[in-house]
Amino acid sequence: MEKDSLRSQGWFGKKGKDGFIYRAWMKNQGIPGHQLQGKPVIGICNTWSELTPCNAHFRELAESVKNGIYEAGGYPVEFPVMSLGETLIKPTAMLFRNLVSMDVEESIRANPIDGVVLLCGCDKTTPALVMGAASVDIPSIVVSGGPMLTGKYKGKEIGTSDVWRFSEANRMGTMPDEDFLVAEACMARSRGHCAVMGTASTMACMVESLGLSLAGNAAIPAADSRRKVLAHMSGMRIVDMVKEDLKMSDVLTRQAFENAITVNAAIGGSTNFIIHLLAIAARIGVELNMDDFNTSGRKIPLLANLQPSGQYFMEDFYYAGGLPVLMKELDQFLHRDTITVSGKPMSANYCDCDCYNPEVIGTMDKPFNTQAGITVVRGNLCENGAVLKPSAATPGLLVHTGKAVVFENIEDYRHKIDDPALNVDESSILVLKNVGPKGYPGMPEVGNMAIPKKLLEQGVTDMVRISDGRMSGTGFGTVVLHVSPEAAIGGTLAIVQDGDTISLNVPAGTLHLEVSDEEIARRKSNLVLPEMATRGYTHLYQQHVEQAHLGADLDFLRGGSGSSVVRDSH
Template sequence: MSDHDQSDKKRPLRSAAWFGTADKNGFMYRSWMKNQGFPEHLFDGRPVIGICNTWSELTPCNAHFRRIADKVRQGILEAGGFPVEFPVFSNGESNLRPTAMLTRNLASMDVEESLRGNPVDGVVLLVGCDKTTPALLMGAASCDLPTIVVSGGPMLNGKHKGKDIGSGTAVWQLSEQVKAGKISLHDFMAAEAGMSRSAGTCNTMGTASTMASIAEALGTSLPHNAAIPAVDSRRYVLAQLSGNRIVDMVKEDLKLSKILTREAFENAIRVNAAIGGSTNAVVHLKAIAGRIGVDLELDDWTNIGRGTPTIVDLQPSGRFLMEEFYYAGGLPAVLRRLGEANRLPYPDALTVNGRSLWENVAEAPIYNDEVIRTFDNPLCKDGGICVLRGNLAPRGAVLKPSAATAKLMKHRGRAVVFDNFDHYKARINDPELDVDASSVLVMRNCGPKGYPGMAEVGNMGLPAKLLEQGVTDMVRISDARMSGTAYGTVVLHVAPEAAAGGPLGAVRDGDWIELDCESGRLHLDISDEELASRLKAQDATAASRVLASDGGYLKLYIEHVLQADEGCDFDFLVGLRGAKVPSHSH
């Protein structure tokens, strides 16, 4: 008898509570499953593997997941498992209003309850568009089953006028050029079809590619999962191999908690700096850590990430796109560079293939030093997420240095205040707006409770009259998020948000604001007494209460969502609840 056979005898499969009994309950569970044509031998005690699919035609990034799921299924069957595919809420950023972030927690609840309540021993998470990655990992972490991530991969490079353009990033760039009078509306619209020309997620280092890279850095996926293009045949090979691997993970009892350790999160923070990853990773990593029971704080991004150069030269921070990143060696090449420079905090961290992170990448090829740069020639000398604090952000705010303008990272300017996103849209292009290049644009009531959902509106477009003068960047501050495809000197995630009584609600037009990224300072230049007086005079929670009256999921969200520094999870979802088999009902 093999070791695996012996361990299987000692540790009965979770699915045996449904399919492994010769009584009325076992009869019913097996009988109903057999109406799909499943043969008897699939119920012989082999691991039942869930394929958690976020396929949806309303989530264009994930619209090719039917084929990926088929490859995963083939891999599971080859390895002697019983694959069962199930859908969960698919929250794609491109179509879903007001923002996919509003339903990230909802999707995580869907995943958690689907896993806990069904006869599965392990799960393959099919993720793509940016919120599906953290949502599925959050839900799976709460259950702590053997879990492997398969991402959908980035789309091919966009093409326009014979040149490469990046999805998302090109929208921001071309839109600003239209407002500045540099290109016509016709030229802008002509880029539309060429920007997104294949299946897959954004081809820039936006949040989708960032979170796919984070999933790989955490050890939750096989090597190269992050960067293989969606339509490359190797994406489907990886899906099939992942199906193979999850069956053995169940036999080895390689649960998610053995992968998602404190050490894994520290590796991921360092990787985010090296790739010039999205600020959204700050919120998502905190939420995932909270579900698995790892203590991760906002200041960890300073303590671990700061001082790490950005060596991946990708849009929006740099020049290239995800195709080039994969061809240059992908994330294994970045991890090798980090390890060889003694900048990978925990190279021995365990990954889903049973090997350490360093064992997976020690000999990873690096084909292009322009795309994946050396540490003596970085894109940005310090790419670690900049955490800011001060009287304007007592619980913190973040800025992405690799996407910012160096000369603006220490700045003092007068505030131009927008009470919400609608107020911004109505006011930003008013020729009479009192604003110049040194002004600081401030937008509030766009945080978790205030928007609600903390939409990606923090990278406010600049006033048309300044764009026409050649201004390309300004300091912007908000309690919102911004797309990982966006760029600029943008302070985000100000906590607490204005709608929760935060100091952002007290800023007035003309107030002086100081930003100093090096010292991590964000300061509203008024006295403590004046700040307290202003906050006392306003009803900072009015926006929250009005929205809460709408009822439904929105009410649940506003009443229970945590602030940005806490990961924007629901207060009642934090913690590892496990996958104890629920009592049967028959």
Template sequence: MKTKGPKIPDSISETLRSSAWFGSRDRNGFMHRSWMKNQGTPQRMFDGRPVIGICNTWSELTPCNAHFRQIAEAVKRGVLEAGGFPVEFPVMSLGETLLRPTAMLFRNLVSMDVEESIRANPIDGVVLLCGCDKTTPALIMGAASCDIPTIVVSGGPMLNGKFRGKDIGSGTNLFSMSEDVRAGRMSVDDFVGAEACMSRSAGHCMTMGTASTMASIVEALGLSLPHNAAIPAVDARRYELAQNSGREIVGMVHKGMRISDVVDRRSMQNAVKVNAAIGGSTNAVIHMLAIAGRMEIPLSLDDFDAWSREVPLLVDLMPSGQFLMEDFYYAGGLPALMREMGGLLDGDAKTVNGRTVGENIADAECWDRKVIRSLDNPVRAAAGIAVLRGNLAPNGAIIKPSAASGKLLQHRGKAVVFDSLEDLRARIDDPDLDVDEDSVLVMRNVGLKGFPGMPEVGNMPLPTKLLEKGVRDMVRISDARMSGTAYGTVILHVSPEAAMGGMLALVRDGDMIELDVEGRRLVLDVDDGVLAERSAELPEPPRHSGGGYEQLFMNHVLQPEKGADFDFLVGRRGAKVSQNAH
């Protein structure tokens, strides 16, 4: 007597990508199903259920994402609950805290990993597990190029840091305490003692750093369920959101709701304005430009300036304020903030749960007016990212006014120039450095090609001899980025960068530099003829040609005003597989 094999349905929905792998009765169908069954997968999982990829950036070398195994399990429960087939897959994980020379060097590499992993596998929809800074844009960029149904689940912020009866915030208090140590106001033993007090639970930075900012951007774009941005990593509601997201992605696949059906220019405008209202990271600019480029949505530096110019700072969070992400969630989170913004936002923009932004936030309430302010009582009046132009930055530079000193937003001072990060570290504490509190610190060759990778070093440490005199801020200019947890009157992303022959390469010690944030001007006050002579004498820029991925980066990375993506990655390529070997 012959044993009958499992019944394979005569027809599996041809709308599912996965049917090309699992839906046939031939040798290939046998192979694809059989090898999946070595994990104990029953035949019924191949009966036309949507296959949901769970893209996991878990890594113990990315502390922000070290709890993602548990997050993934919650997503799987939701997928199974909705009748889907969850499959978890890993991609390279980027941890800002440990990765050298800088995590930004590898953002585009991870986006390639994500894009090709989605396209090459039987995936109908994808849940992106993001946390630390670069994982969020990298995963969205890769998924956007494939343009399949996509939902994001962020890992959530750590609990508030607690040190000697006070709240301390990731990065922000690290920078301030570090300067206190250099100025002799804090002992090294106390400094080391604060380490465990700052990072005391799973999760990413609990300040409004880049991780929290990008989680907020995701929610503002409509790519996550409400409250994704602020639920603490260790709060049970984070796992509830993950399970609900697993349910939601199955519905998105059945509806054929791709990422391009959710995010459009209206969504981008909402996200830019939300970034202003939360005092979000300057890194949001470069990441949103890259995401928009992948989605073929027009977005420019000028849009950031125009859309956020009149948006007030409404969230009183470090580094622009005093509270932390845990407080933000308890106060009502991003839905409460977005409802407070009212007519500043386009309520008709779509979201992954099928409802509009307006519908999602209609009943949101604010529970703490100290944390989330009203429009008539903002933390600051107009605090969005300001885009500066002038001969020092013809293609643009940016500054975050909400984290700057008001008295320095219009300033004229003599340049003190550092040719590299190494040069800065070697000379910044030199008691003979020719610098005073009115000087403008300039650092170059720390851009995308000059470093390479554009590290978060733009918030240069102040000279020790000025710290000892009580100076707490100075104008600082570079072609680098800075951590979203950082603060100060820091001008970033100067373009073109010095290594590309930009004007930053021509600045000399003693040159006068004028900053006018209100007028959006950044000017090197040197005669054009002198600048032309300096340009002719410029040495060849440093070239990092060690081969491998770094060489690919050097050959193809775009400048920051283009999102720092690779020129050959911009745009949507879809999920169709060009060839099939089996």
């Protein structure tokens, strides 16, 4: 790209009053004038925040990116956007994913930026930043923050998936409160996001398999010095991407999305992957729907032996060779020639790598589980689909019929779940309503409902659970999620009653409420829908959020607006 065609020169290359203003106020930061004369200006979109512990090391990581940009002849400008800390933010970080994407989109478009490095780690920060950048469509590269080191507790390795096990043990009284507190410090012992193949690690794998990051990005631990090296190299690479005019739309092709879906199956990735990838595809203009995620028929096995579907942790995954090794094993299923941010085809990311631990990364001949990926089920209970992760489920429950035990909302669930009088047995199906995009609002990660205490005491460890909400990628169990349409807009889920029979058949891809069409219609005619918010962002969200099968984006954000500034004020 020629100097005069750089987007930033629409600001810094101007003459007269306009150029004077743009340059003068940048110079009050001690910037020499030559830094603004024709060098690619690279934005570093930073989701650092002390309220987002997974991303709390990003100030340091940004310095490595800057060093790379300087080395390659660019000029870095770091800017903040709203940061979403999954562990702290209420009511759910997902409520604000779309808001952050708007923040990113408008921050990039409104400012003199030729290319952008997206610093993201915690669950929603990755899709939010990618969605926003996709809507502007300038050269962009992702640098993930990396997983934390594996936890160590009483001689055992632990990670976020153990939170659910510890919680059950604590409720049962077999893990005293003192041990519960000790485990807190033992689990989160370094910088970084969850150490398992939860949503954060799934998102890091997603961007690498899409081709939006340099090879190896997904698994390098946050505390490993090689994470800084990758950040430095990404800073160098984005300068060349600007010169080559290699934009997101060049990378995010239909074939790239298919690669990401294939990889997600083999890593046992989070079900949240679906809702985020659908939203990204809609922003960049690639047709994608729920059926594209139904990888069970393609016989993609589970190759990554990582919690929650397996045994090991992201740190082990990196030492075994990381995502490039796994993708090399999937070569026959991938579109090898899709372009990546490196400027080279996807196959160049993995062609020369070797596996260093077959206990962690399996082969097509010896996978860890033939049940992998995500299964989409349909039926009168979920006309637009619902999802389940077979590798995290109990095989004996994948075909199951039982009586519904219904919770009308999250408050009803919390009030009843441990009530000794709850009419439930191990064959029952737990149903949670009104936790979808509009109903909660924001679609929280409450779908993996706890096993009722009275059943825990009987040794029950899993049940079929159904909701219109989501589940943490660190969670597990036979959990049907993202039921669409949701209860809050009058979907069939809203009229399920205690004692209704529900049939789940994962191999057949069906989820059915055994109630006549006439009775369903009668119940729906008497429905009273919940009230919605009347002000602020939550009001905007509930008025415009799409259903889960469309990615839960805001309807007016589909597609992109491009990089042109609407109006020059000077």
